[in-house]
Amino acid sequence: MKPIPGDDLTNDEPNSDRDVDASPSDLSTAGGADDGPGWMPAILAGTLLLGVIGFVTCGFTTWMLFQKRTELVIRTLRATYIPSVEQSFIQPEEKKATLKHLDQFVDDLERGKYENWQAGGVMTRLIRLPVFQWGDLAAVEAYVQNDPSGFPDNAAKEFSRLRRATELNDATSIDFDYVLESVLVRDDSLRGQRLMDPLTVESVNDVIERAKEVADRLGVKDQQYTDIWIDKIVLREIDAGIADGSL
DSSP: OOOOTTOOTTOOSOOTTTSSOOOHHHHHHHTOOOOTTTTHHHHHHHHHHHHHHHHHHHHHHHHHHHHTHHHHHHHHIIIIIHHHHHTSOOOHHHHHHHHHHHHHHHHHHHTTOSOHHHHHHHHHHHHHSOHHHHHHHHHHHHHHHHOGGGSOTTHHHHHHHHHHHHHTTOOOHHHHHHHTGGGEEEOSSSSSEEEOSSOOHHHHHHHHHHHHHHHHHTTOOSSOOOOOOHHHHHHHHHHHHHHHOOO
């Protein structure tokens, strides 16, 4: 039988058109563009390195601030706190005694008498005290005493209860800011706020109500208190900060 033309089923010779070796470029193209992980390890390493640098920088900054607490306290007291006390409405004798205690403490800091933790402890306690607001409350009370007809009879008692709460170390500057909110206005002074001028009956009555509210919340007995002085409280907190640090 004659072979059928084109029948290569029995033909064992290679087909030259199909068996030509592929070039390297053809193989890489056929395999797809797979570059592996690429830059990912470098990116991860860089991110980790930045995190370590940030952690070290933050830790060093914190350490520096910790080491310079005495210097920061001196600057704060000299530049802001003491001038604000000088400009306050604290009664003259109380103000004089308060400034004396503060000046003495700063002088001792400058001589290196106390350690950083003591300086920071005292500053924390002073910030917590309503020293500036003490004078504001005194001015409001003087306004009531000047013309008591528009105010409740318990005004003086509620003011004294609020002072008593401070003496007991319960009321803070935040509590006093809340009580005095209706009579304080923002300004560009070192303190950032001042007593409004003139005062109004409505705003002062709000102060009286809030003083009672805070005193009740802090559990101060419902009676009038006398002989509570901010200079004595300041001195007590300075001594406590030196002995025990912050609260």
